[in-house]
Amino acid sequence: MKTRTCILYLSAALLALASCEKNDPSLVVHYLFDNSDNNIVADATGNGHNATLEQGATVKKVGRWGVMDLGADNGFLDMGASMGDLIVTLEDYSITTYLRVDTAARVRAYGNFVYAFSTMEHCTGTEGRFVAYRVNQQRHEQSIGGGMPERELVGIMADRPAEKGVWMHVAYSQGGRTGTLYLNGEVLATGPAVLQPKDIGEAPRFNWLGKPHFANDVYLKAMYHDFRIYNRALSQEEIKNLAQNLDGLRAEEQ
Numbered sequence: 001m002k003t004r005t006c007i008l009y010l011s012a013a014l015l016a017l018a019s020c021e022k023n024d025p026s027l028v029v030h031y032l033f034d035n036s037d038n039n040i041v042a043d044a045t046g047n048g049h050n051a052t053l054e055q056g057a058t059v060k061k062v063g064r065w066g067v068m069d070l071g072a073d074n075g076f077l078d079m080g081a082s083m084g085d086l087i088v089t090l091e092d093y094s095i096t097t098y099l100r101v102d103t104a105a106r107v108r109a110y111g112n113f114v115y116a117f118s119t120m121e122h123c124t125g126t127e128g129r130f131v132a133y134r135v136n137q138q139r140h141e142q143s144i145g146g147g148m149p150e151r152e153l154v155g156i157m158a159d160r161p162a163e164k165g166v167w168m169h170v171a172y173s174q175g176g177r178t179g180t181l182y183l184n185g186e187v188l189a190t191g192p193a194v195l196q197p198k199d200i201g202e203a204p205r206f207n208w209l210g211k212p213h214f215a216n217d218v219y220l221k222a223m224y225h226d227f228r229i230y231n232r233a234l235s236q237e238e239i240k241n242l243a244q245n246l247d248g249l250r251a252e253e254q
Contacts, residue, residue: 029229034066051079063252074219076211084203094234096171098225103165111217117204118213135162140172142195154193169243175233185240
């Protein structure tokens with residue numbers, strides 16, 4: 001009887017959490033990866049930021065969890081040009097997702113972008129503005145134009161590659177001019193962030209998960225679960241709550 005009562009309480013709590021998330025106006029993009037119709041991944045917020053699976057990327061189940069698998073053929077998710085109209089409005093913001101980098105990924109190579117919001121399809125050392133995160137250094141970055149170090153005025157990083165072959169929860173939260181990276185709910189790195197996405201100056205029209213915005217960089221080989229963008233800085237406690245499915249995802253692969 002006690003077990004049944006605990007289950008009922010847990011179910012009620014999960015339903016309440018889902019309801020709060022659905023009604024949270026700061027959650028502006030949400031990809032659940034629970035299904036796809038004609039290769040379209042719906043934005044669960046209802047804000048219309050639907051995305052398209054490209055080059056063999058698929059949606060599937062890992063146990064009970066909906067995931068996107070980028071596959072082995074340079075698959076990616078195209079979030080569409082209109083996503084840039086949102087990105088250029090962001091001041092305080094957060095981006096979170098579960099990620100599993102493939103064991104065969106060339107994780108130390110240039111590229112390996114989890115997300116990229118770019119004003120150019122192929123940036124150069126001095127051209128193209130972007131907000132992006134890459135796993136070869138576990139680095140969130142924003143550039144005033146190009147990939148040269150002096151152009152990337154935001155560079156919050158652990159400066160080491162992400163672990164391969166294991167589910168993790170990664171998050172970036174920026175409040176004012178301070179940015180913090182989280183791994184599995186714990187602070188990975190923090191530092192000054194003199195730019196916000198609104199400072200990009202023009203709406204980025206090349207907005208992808210898994211695809212690089214530099215011509216010769218490698219595509220990320222990975223699976224995603226539960227990708228989110230908020231238009232506010234999440235607290236560490238909130239990010240820990242978002243990472244609560246980590247053990248479940250890992251257990252399904254055993």
